[in-house]
Amino acid sequence: MGNVTGIGASILRKEDLRFITGRGNYVADIKLPGMTFAVFVRSPHAHAKLLGIDATAALAMEGVVAVLTGADMKADNVGGIPCGWGITGKDGLPMKEPPHPAMAYEKVRHVGDPVALVIAETVDLARLAADSVVVDYESLPAVVGVLEALRPGAPAVFEDIPDNLCCDWEIGDRAATDKAFAGAAHVAKISLVNNRLVGNPMEPRAAIAQYERATDRTTLWSTSQFPHVVKLLMGNFVLGIPQHKLRVVAPDVGGGFGVKQFHYAEEAVVTWAARRLGVPVKWVSERSEGFVSDAQGRDHVSEAELALDETGKFLGLRVRTLANMGGYLSTFGPNIPTNLYGPLLAGVYTTPAIYCEVKVVFTNTVPVDAYRGAGRPEATFLLERLVDVAASDMGMDRVAIRRHNMIQTSAYPYQTPVMMEYDSGDPSGCLDRALALGDWDGFAARRAESAKRGKYRGIGLATYVEACGLAPSRIAGRLGARGGLYESATVRVHATGDVTVLIGTHCHGQGHETTFAQIVSDKLGIPADKIEVVFGDTDKVQFGMGTYGSRSLSVGGSALAKSVDKVILKGRKIAAHLLEAGEPDIVFEDGKFSVAGTDRSLRFDEICLAAYIPHNYPLEVLEPGLEEQSFYDPINFTFPGGAHVAEVEIDPDTGTVDLLSYVAVDDIGTVINPMIVAGQLHGGITQGAGQALCESAVYDDASGQLLSGSFMDYAMPRADIMPNMKILTHSTRCTHNDLGVKGCGEVGTIGSPATVINAVVDALSPLGITHVDMPAAPNRIWRLIQAAGLPKAAE
Amino acid sequence: MELKLNVNGRNIKADVPTEMLLVELLRERLGLTGTHIGCDTSQCGACVVHVDGVSVKSCTMLAVAAEGTRVVSIEGLSGPGGGNALHPMQVAFHENHGLQCGFCTPGMIMSAIDFAGRHTAPTEAEVRHWLEGNMCRCTGYQNIVASILAGTAAIHAETSTSSMEAA
Ligand code: FES
Ligand code: FES
Numbered sequence: 021m022g023n024v025t026g027i028g029a030s031i032l033r034k035e036d037l038r039f040i041t042g043r044g045n046y047v048a049d050i051k052l053p054g055m056t057f058a059v060f061v062r063s064p065h066a067h068a069k070l071l072g073i074d075a076t077a078a079l080a081m082e083g084v085v086a087v088l089t090g091a092d093m094k095a096d097n098v099g100g101i102p103c104g105w106g107i108t109g110k111d112g113l114p115m116k117e118p119p120h121p122a123m124a125y126e127k128v129r130h131v132g133d134p135v136a137l138v139i140a141e142t143v144d145l146a147r148l149a150a151d152s153v154v155v156d157y158e159s160l161p162a163v164v165g166v167l168e169a170l171r172p173g174a175p176a177v178f179e180d181i182p183d184n185l186c187c188d189w190e191i192g193d194r195a196a197t198d199k200a201f202a203g204a205a206h207v208a209k210i211s212l213v214n215n216r217l218v219g220n221p222m223e224p225r226a227a228i229a230q231y232e233r234a235t236d237r238t239t240l241w242s243t244s245q246f247p248h249v250v251k252l253l254m255g256n257f258v259l260g261i262p263q264h265k266l267r268v269v270a271p272d273v274g275g276g277f278g279v280k281q282f283h284y285a286e287e288a289v290v291t292w293a294a295r296r297l298g299v300p301v302k303w304v305s306e307r308s309e310g311f312v313s314d315a316q317g318r319d320h321v322s323e324a325e326l327a328l329d330e331t332g333k334f335l336g337l338r339v340r341t342l343a344n345m346g347g348y349l350s351t352f353g354p355n356i357p358t359n360l361y362g363p364l365l366a367g368v369y370t371t372p373a374i375y376c377e378v379k380v381v382f383t384n385t386v387p388v389d390a391y392r393g394a395g396r397p398e399a400t401f402l403l404e405r406l407v408d409v410a411a412s413d414m415g416m417d418r419v420a421i422r423r424h425n426m427i428q429t430s431a432y433p434y435q436t437p438v439m440m441e442y443d444s445g446d447p448s449g450c451l452d453r454a455l456a457l458g459d460w461d462g463f464a465a466r467r468a469e470s471a472k473r474g475k476y477r478g479i480g481l482a483t484y485v486e487a488c489g490l491a492p493s494r495i496a497g498r499l500g501a502r503g504g505l506y507e508s509a510t511v512r513v514h515a516t517g518d519v520t521v522l523i524g525t526h527c528h529g530q531g532h533e534t535t536f537a538q539i540v541s542d543k544l545g546i547p548a549d550k551i552e553v554v555f556g557d558t559d560k561v562q563f564g565m566g567t568y569g570s571r572s573l574s575v576g577g578s579a580l581a582k583s584v585d586k587v588i589l590k591g592r593k594i595a596a597h598l599l600e601a602g603e604p605d606i607v608f609e610d611g612k613f614s615v616a617g618t619d620r621s622l623r624f625d626e627i628c629l630a631a632y633i634p635h636n637y638p639l640e641v642l643e644p645g646l647e648e649q650s651f652y653d654p655i656n657f658t659f660p661g662g663a664h665v666a667e668v669e670i671d672p673d674t675g676t677v678d679l680l681s682y683v684a685v686d687d688i689g690t691v692i693n694p695m696i697v698a699g700q701l702h703g704g705i706t707q708g709a710g711q712a713l714c715e716s717a718v719y720d721d722a723s724g725q726l727l728s729g730s731f732m733d734y735a736m737p738r739a740d741i742m743p744n745m746k747i748l749t750h751s752t753r754c755t756h757n758d759l760g761v762k763g764c765g766e767v768g769t770i771g772s773p774a775t776v777i778n779a780v781v782d783a784l785s786p787l788g789i790t791h792v793d794m795p796a797a798p799n800r801i802w803r804l805i806q807a808a809g810l811p812k813a814a815e
Numbered sequence: 816m817e818l819k820l821n822v823n824g825r826n827i828k829a830d831v832p833t834e835m836l837l838v839e840l841l842r843e844r845l846g847l848t849g850t851h852i853g854c855d856t857s858q859c860g861a862c863v864v865h866v867d868g869v870s871v872k873s874c875t876m877l878a879v880a881a882e883g884t885r886v887v888s889i890e891g892l893s894g895p896g897g898g899n900a901l902h903p904m905q906v907a908f909h910e911n912h913g914l915q916c917g918f919c920t921p922g923m924i925m926s927a928i929d930f931a932g933r934h935t936a937p938t939e940a941e942v943r944h945w946l947e948g949n950m951c952r953c954t955g956y957q958n959i960v961a962s963i964l965a966g967t968a969a970i971h972a973e974t975s976t977s978s979m980e981a982a
Contacts, residue, residue: 032909032910032912033909033912035917036908036909036914036917037909038917039914039916039917039920039921040889040901040905040908040909040914040917040920040924041849041889041890041892041901041905042847042848042849042850042888042889042890042921043849043890044849044917044918046848046851046918048848048851048852049842049848051846144832144834220952221916221918221952222851222853222859222861222916222918222919222950222951222952222953223851223853223916223918224852224853272916272917273916274851274853274916274917274918274919275915275916275918275952275953276916277952304852306855307853307854307855307856307859308855308856528916529915529916529917529953530915531915695912696912698912698958699912699915699953699954699958701955702954702955702956702957702958703915703952703953703954703955704955705955706954706955706956707952707955730854730855730856730858731854731856731858731859731950732856732858736858736950736952737955738943738946738947738950738956739942739943739944739946739947739949739951739956739959739960740940740943740944740946740947742943742955742956742957744939744957744960745955745957768955
C-alpha cells in the first residue's frame with residue numbers, strides 16, 4: 021500500500037497556514053512586558069581611532085534608559101566574538117586571529133562597526149537619542165580591496181598584522197601540478213573577480229533578550245539558523261552564562277541563506293544589556309543597517325590556469341585566489357574561501373593534478389562569511405569559466421571538451437587530487453538531460469533569429485559538484501573546525517500514536533515541518549498530519565548544529581531516520597510480548613506489527629498505548645514509554661551535482677541582458693518532496709542569477725563607504741529578470757546515509773552564476789570577448805560592446 | 816492626533832503621533848504583526864495592505880493619512896464564506912508552493928489581490944511586471960507567479976459563479 025504522505029510525495033506544506041494568514045511569529049513580532057528598545061550607534065568611518073563617546077545629550081532625554089559602549093563591555097569582562105574555525109597556513113602556522121570586540125573600542129574597522137547601544141522606552145526615542153550621541157573619531161586611511169590590502173605599505177586593519185594577511189593557505193600537490201604544466205600542449209588562463217554580495221534575507225536580523233532574576237535564567241530570541249550554537253558560543257565564550265541558565269529561541273525566521281548562521285555581536289550586546297539593566301531589550305535591524313552589519317559573501321580575485329594535452333584532456337589546474345575577510349573574522353569566515361573552495365576545484369573532471377593557494381586578507385569592509393553556496397559557487401564559477409576559455413582557445417566544442425574530461429559514472433567512488441572522495445554521481449547523465457531539455461542542438465536557429473532582430477544571443481552551460489551535508493566531524497576537525505558537525509533528533513511517540521519530532525536543525529523557509537514529517541510518515545506508516553516537527557528552541561530540543569551547508573536533510577534527516585528505526589525496534593519488542601511471539605518473527609509493515617506468516621498483528625497506535633499504559637508489558641526487559649533520540653555524524657560529505665543550461669539575449673544598444681531560459685538537471689540523491697525541491701532550486705538559481713546579472717556590493721575605494729547600501733542601489737533580483745525555469749532531478753543515491761539523500765538547498769546558487777555568464781560570454785563571443793565579470797549589468801555590457809566595436813587606435 | 820479608521824472590519828479610534836507610519840499603527844498599536852517591514856526605502860513590499868481596496872505600502876503612508884479609510888491587512892482576509900475560510904489567493908499560494916519563509920508572503924498576497932481585481936485573464940509577463948514592488952528572496956518568484964495566476968483565475972471563477980447565482 022503506497023503511503024500518500026511518505027518519501028517522494030509532493031504534499032503541500034504543513035507550515036503554510038500560519039504564514040498565509042499573517043500568523044507567523046518572527047522575532048520582530050514579539051512583545052514582552054516592560055520591553056525596552058535598542059538602537060546601535062555605528063561607525064560612519066571605514067577605519068578610525070575611537071577617541072571618545074559623549075552620550076550626555078542622549079542620557080538627558082526623558083525615556084532613555086542607558087547608553088552602553090565597548091568600554092563598558094570591556095569593564096564587565098565581556099569576551100570577544102569567537103571564530104568557529106581555525107585554519108592552518110602553508111607554513112603550518114595557525115591563521116592570524118585578531119580579537120573581535122562585540123562593540124568596538126579603541127578602533128573601528130568598517131563602516132557599520134557598532135560603537136554604542138542606546139536603549140530607550142520606544143524605538144523612536146532610541147533612534148533620536150542615538151543621533152545625539154557624539155563620537156569622536158580620528159579617521160585613518162582605509163583599505164578596501166584585497167590587491168590593495170596586500171601591497172606593501174597599505175594601511176593595516178590590525179596594527180600587529182602589518183601585511184593584512186590572515187592566512188596563506190594551500191591545497192593540492194604543487195610539484196605534480198608544475199610537472200603537468202611542463203608537459204602541456206596548451207595552457208588556458210583566466211583572471212576573474214567573484215563579486216561581493218549582500219545576502220539580504222527579506223526578514224532583517226533581530227534580537228530580544230530577557231533576564232529573569234527569580235530563576236537566574238536568560239533568554240535570547242534571535243533570527244538565527246542555529247540557536248544551539250549561539251547558545252554555546254555566546255554563553256560560553258562571550259558572556260560567561262552557564263549553559264543550563266541560557267535559552268536561545270529562533271522562532272519563525274524569514275530566510276537565512278547563511279547570513280543568519282553566525283553568532284553576531286548584536287546578539288551578545290543585547291543579551292549583556294538585558295542582564296545588566298534587568299529589563300527586556302529588543303533590537304530590530306533596519307535594512308540599511310543590515311547592509312553594513314550582516315556578514316557579506318564571495319569577494320574573490322583569482323587567477324587560474326588549466327594545462328591541456330593536444331586532445332583537450334585536462335592535465336593540471338593551478339589557482340591563485342585572494343579572498344576578502346573584511347574587518348573581523350566572522351564565525352565561519354576563514355573556512356569558506358579555503359576548505360569549502362579548494363577541495364571543489366576538481367569539479368566533475370578527471371584533472372589529475374591540482375594546486376590552489378588562497379591568501380585570506382583583512383580589509384576595512386564588513387566581514388565576509390558564508391552566503392548560500394559559500395565557496396562552492398566561487399569554485400564552480402572559476403572552473404567552468406576556465407573550461408569555456410580552454411574550449412575556445414583550442415577550437416573545441418564546449419560540450420565535447422567537458423565530456424572528454426568527465427568522471428565516468430562507473431568510476432565512482434572517485435578520489436580527487438584535492439581531498440574529496442565523491443561517493444556517487446552521474447555527471448554525464450545530468451549533462452545529456454540538461455542539453456536535451458535546453459535544446460542545445462537547436463540553438464543555432466534561435467541565434468540566427470535573434471541576430472535578425474539585431475540582438476546577440478548566447479547559450480551557456482556549466483556542470484558542478486557540491487560538497488555538503490556538513491559535515492563529518494572527524495574531517496572537519498582536521499580542517500580546523502572547533503565544533504562537531506553532527507545532528508540530533510528525538511522522536512517522541514505519544515500514547516495515541518501521534519508523534520512529535522524534536523530536531524536540532526532549523527528551518528527558515530525550507531519546509532522541514534513537512535519533509536521531516538514525510539520521513540517519519542514513510543517509516544511508521546502514519547499520515548504526516550499526525551506528526552509535528554519542533555525546532556529552534558534550546559529548551560525544547562536537546563542539541564543541534566542548525567541549518568546551513570545543505571545539511572538538514574542529510575545529517576538531521578539521517579539522525580531522525582535513526583531515531584525512528586529505534587522506535588520501530590522497541591515497538592517490535594513490545595509487539596513480540598503482546599503477540600506472544602519471538603522478536604525475530606515480528607515484521608513491521610504499513611504501520612502494523614505482525615507475526616510473520618500469520619494474521620496476528622497490532623497497529624502502531626496499539627503498541628504506543630501499551631508502551632504508556634503498560635498493564636501487559638515486558639517490564640522485566642523493557643522500560644515503558646516510547647521516545648528515542650539519536651545523534652548522527654556522517655562519515656563523508658554528500659556530493660550533489662548537475663548540469664545547467666541558460667540562454668540569454670543581449671541588446672547591443674542598451675547592454676541589457678535578457679535571461680530567456682534556464683534549465684537545471686540536478687543529482688540531489690533521494691527526493692523527499694519534489695515540490696519543495698523545485699522551490700529550493702528556483703530560489704537558489706535566482707540568487708545565482710542575481711549575482712551574475714545585477715547584484716554587487718560596491719565600496720568606495722578611498723573612503724570604504726558601501727555605495728550599494730540599500731535596496732535603492734543594490735539590485736536585488738525582481739520577478740521580471742527570471743524566465744520560467746525548468747527543473748529536473750537526475751539522482752543517484754548517496755551511498756553513506758540510509759535515506760540516500762544529498763541536499764538541495766545550495767545547488768541552484770552553485771550552478772547558476774557560471775551558467776549565466778557562460779551564456780553571456782557566448783553571446784558576446786563574435787565580438788572577441790572571452791570573459792565578463794559579474795554582474796553582467798547593462799553598464800558593463802554596453803561598455804564592453806563599445807570597446808570591442810571601436811576600431812583599434814593606430815600604433 | 817486623534818485618528819478614526821476601520822481596520823479589518825473593526826472601527827478603531829487611536830491617538831497617534833503625526834509621524835507614525837501606518838505599518839507602525841498596525842504592528843505596534845493593533846498587534847497586527849502579519850504586515851512586515853523588510854526595508855527602509857519603500858522597495859520590498861513586505862508591508863503591503865489595502866487602503867480602501869487599493870494596495871499600499873504601509874511603510875510609506877502616515878497613519879493619520881488613513882483617517883476615515885477602510886484598511887485591510889493579511890489578518891483581515893477571508894474566503895467567500897467568511898470566518899476562518901481562506902481567501903482564494905491564500906489558497907492559491909498554499910497550493911502552488913508560493914511561499915517559503917513566509918516573510919514576503921502577506922505583502923505578496925495583498926498585492927496579488929489588488930492585481931486580480933484589475934486583470935481578468937492576465938499573462939505571466941503582466942504578473943512579473945506587477946511584482947516590481949514586491950521582493951522575495953526565497954522562491955525565485957516562479958511559484959509566486961503561478962500562485963497569482965491561479966488565484967486570479969479562482970477569484971474570477973468565483974465572481975462569475977456568484978453573479979450567475981445572483982442572476
Ligand atoms: S517595508 Fe519595504 S516597502 Fe514597506
Ligand atoms: S518566501 Fe521568503 S522572502 Fe518570499
